[in-house]
Every structure is written in structure tokens, then in C-alpha cells.
Amino acid sequence: MTALLAARLVVQRDGFRLDVELTVGAGETVALLGPNGAGKTTALRALAGLTPLSGGFVTLDGRDLTSTPPERRRVGVVFQDYLLFPHLNARDNVAFGPRRQGVDRRGAHAVADRWLERVGLAGYERRKPRDLSGGQAQRVALARALAVDPRLLLLDEPLAALDARTRLETRAELRRHLSAHPGATLLVTHDPLDALVLADRLVVIEDGRVVQEGDAATIMARPRTDYVAQLVGLNLFRGRGDGHVVHLPGGFALTATDVVDGDAFVAFAPAAVALHPRRPDGSPRNTWPAVLTDIQRHGDNLRVRLDGPIVVAADITPAAATYLDLQPGRELWAAVKAGETRAYPAS
């Protein structure tokens, strides 16, 4: 795919430096993920022209936009908190971009009404933002961003302000709009589900740098940082591979069915950890004494945290929790089958 957007974004601030390269193809949606303060919003604002670059460049459709002002970038933005103009009705909010691009009032209203209809809000043209629900306001914000016919659509946590149910519906709707959008889309999100449902490719940034990128399946199978591992819900360790065994810094070792030599990651899902009241018989590999430190609800199951030679998360059923008499401080044995751990090169 030829890149519609190609950028290197360098933003230098006191105590923080963003330096990331991004490419997004026509029709492609890329999710930018990362922990708080990683620089996601800064990257998005730099692409929109709202935050000046200290270095690097932005090209869209082969044109250098680095010194083009925001209103001349053909970029549509949906901010985290919608930022609709409170004093304008839905139609005028959506018509704002086309008006600024020089379309006359009547023409801009026609564009606005068409977009409001497309996002399912025909009949809401005269409503003010305060008379819209969160989900409706989000749709107006999306219509407003798309009404400028953007080559680049930027979405900053577009579903964050919605309650769980509205979020589910709006996510599905947004997916339809994104797949119909011929331009490039960059989506900033904290939520791995948004990324999985909405994006073709993920770029993970931490502390202003790209730490991992690729399709969701690859990233989920082979996380490379603690943040990514937590995002995909895996226990992740780094050590030295020696055949099937990965030796961890504290002296503990994990056995996998994969073979890896040298600097290596080893990962397993919380659901792969089995807990026993006593040392289990049979295979001594991947078995260790552990102390339970925390219990949280996790969907229908419980997620527990275990201290020991390695700190891990384990998922167990409520029935097993009762049987094992789980409470903080409880001493147990943990086990993971070699077949359920994955080992892969770290460098």
C-alpha cells in the first residue's frame, strides 16, 4: 500500500520528547495506542497542525504540509470531548468546516444535512449540543470531521466519553464509516477493543517512541513491552533462551515448546496458570510456590496476582477460588504447561 500520510513527528518539550514515524495508507485505519502521557495526543495535534513540530515533516498525498496552517490541511479531527461549538446547532457545527473552506452558506448547509443523515441524525439539524446525548454528540463530531472531505481523519479517543452500551453501538457504527472513508485514518485510543475492532494496524508508543507496530494478531502473540503485554492480557518475561528453556534474571526458568537462543521473551496467558493447594505431582517444570496478593473480578472469572519467583496474573473460576480458599496471603503452587507458554527472540 502506498502511504497517503507519511510523517516524522518530533516535538520537544521540557522533560518530554516525541519522536515517531507514522505512515497510513489510503483507506487504512491505524490505531495509536500507549499509556498515559506517551504522546498520543501530541502526535495527533502535530498532524493536525495544532502543535508545532520541533523537527520532522508531514506529507499527505505527496504534499508537504509541515508549514501549512491547520485549516488548509484537509484534515478532519474528532477530539476526545467532541468540542462541538455549544452555541451552534448540529447543522452549523457540521457546516463550519465547509464554510471555512469557502463554501457558501446554503451549500455548506446542504453538505451538513447530508452528513447528519449519513450518521443517522436526520431531524436533529437544529438541536444544540446540550440537547444531544453523548452518542449523538459523538456522531455530530464525526459528521463535522468528515464534512471537510478530509484526506486524513484524526480521532482522539472518540468513544471514551460514552457509556458502555452506547459505546458498543457507536463503535460498530464508527467501523462502518471508517471502512467507507477513502482517506487515511489515525485513531488514538487506550482501549485495545477499539483498536481491534476499528484498526487495520496498531502502532504502540511509550514515552514518545514507537515500541511496537504491526497487525493485532502479531502484537498479541508477541508483545515486546510490559505495557503491550498488559494490554493484551499476557504475563511477559525477558531472559536468556537456551533451547526450550528461558532463564530469567532472578534465577527462575520457564520451559516452552518453542526453541529460542539468546535474549528472549517468554509469555503466557493468565488463563494458562493452574493453581494447586499443594505441590502438583508429575512434571516439575514451570511449577513454583506462590503467594496470592490480590483478587479482582475479571468478566465471569477472577483474576489473581501472585508473588513468588515470578510475579504473575492468573485467571480462575469462582468455583476454583472457593475450592482453593483464595484470600490474600494464601500460599499455593502455580503451574503452566510448556505448551501454553510462547518464547520468541527479544532482539
Ligand SMILES: Nc1ncnc2c1ncn2[C@@H]1O[C@H](COP(=O)(O)OP(=O)(O)OP(=O)(O)O)[C@@H](O)[C@H]1O
Ligand atoms: N500543552 C502542553 N504543555 C506542556 N506539556 C504538555 C502539554 N500537553 C501535554 N504535555 C506533556 O507531554 C507529554 C505527552 O502528553 P500527551 O497528552 O501527548 O500524551 P497522551 O499519550 O495523549 O496521554 P493521555 O493518554 O493521558 O491523553 C506528557 O508528559 C504531558 O504531560
